[in-house]
Amino acid sequence: MGKLSGKTALVTGSSRGIGRATAVALAREGALVAVHYARNEQAAKETVQLIEKDGGRALTVHAELGVPGDIDQLFRGLEDGLKQHTGRTTLDILVNNAAASTSSPLAPEDVSVEEFDRMFAANAKAPFFVTQRALGLIPDGGRIINMSSALTRVANPSQVVYSMSKGAIEQLTLHLARHLAPREITVNTVAPGVTDNGQEFWKIPEVREQMSRTTAFKRLGAPQDIATVVAFIATDEARWITGAFIDTSGGTLLG
Numbered sequence: 001m002g003k004l005s006g007k008t009a010l011v012t013g014s015s016r017g018i019g020r021a022t023a024v025a026l027a028r029e030g031a032l033v034a035v036h037y038a039r040n041e042q043a044a045k046e047t048v049q050l051i052e053k054d055g056g057r058a059l060t061v062h063a064e065l066g067v068p069g070d071i072d073q074l075f076r077g078l079e080d081g082l083k084q085h086t087g088r089t090t091l092d093i094l095v096n097n098a099a100a101s102t103s104s105p106l107a108p109e110d111v112s113v114e115e116f117d118r119m120f121a122a123n124a125k126a127p128f129f130v131t132q133r134a135l136g137l138i139p140d141g142g143r144i145i146n147m148s149s150a151l152t153r154v155a156n157p158s159q160v161v162y163s164m165s166k167g168a169i170e171q172l173t174l175h176l177a178r179h180l181a182p183r184e185i186t187v188n189t190v191a192p193g194v195t196d197n198g199q200e201f202w203k204i205p206e207v208r209e210q211m212s213r214t215t216a217f218k219r220l221g222a223p224q225d226i227a228t229v230v231a232f233i234a235t236d237e238a239r240w241i242t243g244a245f246i247d248t249s250g251g252t253l254l255g
């Protein structure tokens with residue numbers, strides 16, 4: 001019996017990277033995981049295959065977040081999938097992980113209104129309304145985990161809009177932790193630092209070397225480094241932690 005046996009989870013953006021590792025970690029503890037993706041269906045199916053190979057259970061859910069109709073589409077797929085697998089629509093664990101990132105660093109002077117709106121739609125507005133809708137499905141004792149970034153704690157002008165959008169999700173944690181405490185639903189922020197999510201960017205030797213130097217351990221984070229923390233927060237053992245900012249940056253913020 002895993003620590004999450006009988007539980008259900010939605011991990012947004014779990015086709016790849018940290019989300020995929022999180023989906024695998026939750027399933028390893030016995031949760032049935034809804035693997036959400038925006039565009040890359042094949043990658044989402046691979047996440048499900050990884051989970052099933054491990055003896056776990058998972059399903060895919062598709063919805064681009066931050067566009068009109070996103071929440072309805074996500075929850076139609078989620079509720080259908082949960083009903084098929086469990087006969088109910090109970091969602092015990094929500095991980096707001098999906099996020100848009102800056103494709104290339106931009107000086108604050110060069111940020112367009114369109115770029116600002118895209119970032120906030122995916123990283124702030126979508127998690128808020130995903131959470132709002134999920135509240136109807138999450139039972140007492142449930143878990144909400146919001147993925148932020150260590151970038152909300154250091155100045156990096158070329159990532160100002162991304163960091164602002166991550167600041168917003170940390171506010172979601174703060175206020176909902178208070179709001180949902182009477183139901184013993186915990187709400188926490190997990191904040192990764194530089195993490196090799198498998199994208200081409202991280203394969204460039206100079207990038208790896210330079211970024212590795214920013215962590216206390218002098219290596220890049222691996223998705224699993226973050227996923228095991230999320231899985232712990234999802235268990236009953238973490239029931240006394242709510243409203244927390246959990247630094248999973250490998251000591252980057254030590255300076």
Ligand code: NAP
Nearest residue numbers: 013014015017018037038039040064065098099149195197
């Ligand atoms: P990633 O590898 O780029 O994967 C992003 C995931 O989010 C994919 O599953 C993608 O789906 C989905 N996604 C992206 N935009 C979406 C949208 N508009 N609507 C719906 N889904 C969308 O990401 P990651 O690096 O693992 O990051 C995961 C989380 O950690 C994010 O919140 C990120 O901000 C945070 N973080 C990452 C790092 C890092 O160094 N990697 C550092 C700090 C914080 P598709 O595959 O379908 O496109």
